[in-house]
Structures are given as C-alpha cells and as structure tokens.
Amino acid sequence: MTKVIILGANGQIARLATTQLIEQQTDLRLFLRRASRLQGNNTGHAEIIDGDAAQVADLVKAIKGVDVVYANLAGANIEQQARSVVTAMNQVGVKRLIWISTLGIYDEVPGKFGKWNHQMLDDGYLPTYAAAAKVIEDSNLDYTIIRPAWLDNQDEVDYELTQKGEPFKGTEVSRKSVATYLVHLINNPSEQVRHSVGINKPNTDGDKPAWY
Ligand SMILES: NC(=O)c1ccc[n+]([C@@H]2O[C@H](COP(=O)([O-])OP(=O)(O)OC[C@H]3O[C@@H](n4cnc5c(N)ncnc54)[C@H](OP(=O)(O)O)[C@@H]3O)[C@@H](O)[C@H]2O)c1
Known part of the structure; x- marks a missing residue:
C-alpha cells in the first residue's frame, strides 16, 4: 500500500485532504509544527510527527519509508523549505513529490486579472513562491x-486544469476541489510527473475573484 506524508498537515487544504485520505484508509503520516494542535481532529490511524519543514534533519526522519510526499507549506522562507524538502528526499531516496x-x-495569468494578481501578490509572495517552484523543477524528483487560483471554502468540487506554458484560466477555486485533485494524484502517482498544473473553477473568468 502507498504510504503518504503530508508536510504542513495543519494547513487548510491539508486538513481537507487528510479527511479524504483517512476515509479511503490511506497509510498516512502527518508532519507539522506543534503537532498537539491536531488533538481532537479525526486523524484515524495516521502517524503524527512534530517537525519544521525548513529543517532537513526533521524531514529526513519523517520521510523515511514513505512513497509520496505532499507538501502543503507556506511562509516567507518557502524557498528554504523547498531546498530542505529536496535535500531530505534525495537523502532518503524518495522520488514522488506533490508541491x-x-x-x-x-507570469501566466492573462489580462486584467493577471495585473490585479500582480498588484496583490508581488510584495514578497510571488517572487518567493516562484523561487521555491524553481528549486523543485531544478531537482531530479518526480514532482x-x-x-x-484564489482559494475559497465553498463545499464544492468543480475544477479544470491548465499546464505550464498555457494561460491560466479562471480566478478562483475551492480548497475542497484542490484537496480532491490532490487525493486523485496520490491515488494515481504516475500522472502529471514533472508537470506544473494550474487548477481553477470553470467559468470564473473575470477581473478578480467574484467574492473579492
Ligand atoms: N489563499 C489563496 O487564495 C491561495 C491561492 C493559491 C495558493 N495558495 C497557497 O496554497 C498553499 C496551501 O493553502 P492553504 O490554505 O492550505 O494554506 P495554509 O492553511 O496557510 O497552510 C500552510 C501550512 O504551512 C505550514 N508551514 C509553514 N511553514 C512551515 C514549516 N517551516 N514547517 C512545517 N509547516 C509549515 C503552516 O503551519 P503552521 O500552522 O505551523 O503555521 C500551515 O499549516 C499555501 O502555500 C498558500 O499560500 C493560496
């Protein structure tokens, strides 16, 4: 059976994916800072590991024995976290990463929405996320x-995908849709290997997310 680790397991998408993975009885390991926060959540038989995704030593211990790493991370040091994840996965010999x-x-978001997205996210966020993605793409991992798109908490699953090199579609998508797609990829790990995939709700083109 495929063993999966979620890095940043207290993240909002991560928690939705955890629920689905527990339901389908995936062999699951949850990695997060201050792991006691998960007490009272339905984590089934998942192993829970305390650790910091910027620390290679924490990651090496946690990643040993897994087949798939799903990283649901964030923060100003996201590039450092990407470097640590790649180093740890190489050290342990695990290849499959979902990031x-x-x-x-x-700069793949077209039109007025693309400009708005820049205005909202250029202040530190987009450059650091781009640098982190480059670290992953420059690795030899099966990422x-x-x-x-902009995330909301609608209780719906409705998404379409775009590939790197294509214009991004739409403006928004639900966290539940992203979690559902992640679980699909975890169940089908040979799909989208070394691809970078945009995910959005169909028919949400506009100047900004409708709810913003
Ligand atoms: N908001 C949007 O519209 C939008 C759109 C596109 C993409 N995104 C990105 O999508 C990603 C997932 O979204 P989300 O809603 O699930 O985010 P989230 O709830 O903020 O989850 C991110 C998780 O990363 C964890 N983390 C940060 N640094 C860590 C470290 N050094 N070690 C371990 N864990 C660490 C955080 O843990 P702690 O709880 O310990 O802080 C947090 O639980 C984020 O990177 C977000 O920026 C967001």
Whole structure:
C-alpha cells in the first residue's frame, strides 16, 4: 500500500485532504509544527510527527519509508523549505513529490486579472513562491507542482486544469476541489510527473475573484 506524508498537515487544504485520505484508509503520516494542535481532529490511524519543514534533519526522519510526499507549506522562507524538502528526499531516496504553489509564478495569468494578481501578490509572495517552484523543477524528483487560483471554502468540487506554458484560466477555486485533485494524484502517482498544473473553477473568468 502507498504510504503518504503530508508536510504542513495543519494547513487548510491539508486538513481537507487528510479527511479524504483517512476515509479511503490511506497509510498516512502527518508532519507539522506543534503537532498537539491536531488533538481532537479525526486523524484515524495516521502517524503524527512534530517537525519544521525548513529543517532537513526533521524531514529526513519523517520521510523515511514513505512513497509520496505532499507538501502543503507556506511562509516567507518557502524557498528554504523547498531546498530542505529536496535535500531530505534525495537523502532518503524518495522520488514522488506533490508541491502546492500558487497561480502567477510564471507570469501566466492573462489580462486584467493577471495585473490585479500582480498588484496583490508581488510584495514578497510571488517572487518567493516562484523561487521555491524553481528549486523543485531544478531537482531530479518526480514532482507535480499545483498552482491553485484564489482559494475559497465553498463545499464544492468543480475544477479544470491548465499546464505550464498555457494561460491560466479562471480566478478562483475551492480548497475542497484542490484537496480532491490532490487525493486523485496520490491515488494515481504516475500522472502529471514533472508537470506544473494550474487548477481553477470553470467559468470564473473575470477581473478578480467574484467574492473579492
Ligand atoms: N489563499 C489563496 O487564495 C491561495 C491561492 C493559491 C495558493 N495558495 C497557497 O496554497 C498553499 C496551501 O493553502 P492553504 O490554505 O492550505 O494554506 P495554509 O492553511 O496557510 O497552510 C500552510 C501550512 O504551512 C505550514 N508551514 C509553514 N511553514 C512551515 C514549516 N517551516 N514547517 C512545517 N509547516 C509549515 C503552516 O503551519 P503552521 O500552522 O505551523 O503555521 C500551515 O499549516 C499555501 O502555500 C498558500 O499560500 C493560496
């Protein structure tokens, strides 16, 4: 059975994916800072490991024995976290990585929405996420980078995908859609290897997300 680790397991998308993975009885390991925060959550039989994704030593211990690493990380040091994840995976010999990034890292968002996205995200966020994605793409890992549109918490699953090199579609997508797609990839790990995939809700083109 495939063993999966979620890095940043208290993240919002990570928690939705955890629920689905527990339901389908995936062999699961959850890695997060201050792991006691998960007490009271339904984590089934998942192993829970305390650690910092910027620390190679924490990651090496946690990644041993897994087949798939799903990184749901964030923060100003995201590039450092990407370097640590790549180093640890190489050290342990694990190849398959699913890495959540963001729309806009390749300047792939067209039109007025693309300009608005730059205005909202250029102040530190987009450059660091782009640098982190480059670290992943420059590695020899079997990665999939996922670039979600602006996230909301709608209780719906409705998404379409774009590839790197294509204009990004739409403006928004639900976290539940992203989690559902992640679980699909975890169940089908040979899909989208060394690809960077945009994910959005169909028919949400506009100057900014409708709810913003
Ligand atoms: N908001 C949007 O519209 C949007 C759109 C596209 C992409 N994104 C990106 O998509 C990603 C996932 O979204 P989300 O809503 O699930 O994000 P989230 O709830 O902010 O989850 C990110 C997780 O990363 C963890 N983390 C940060 N640094 C860490 C470290 N050094 N070690 C271990 N864990 C660490 C955080 O843990 P702690 O709880 O310990 O801080 C947090 O739980 C984020 O990177 C987000 O920026 C967001």
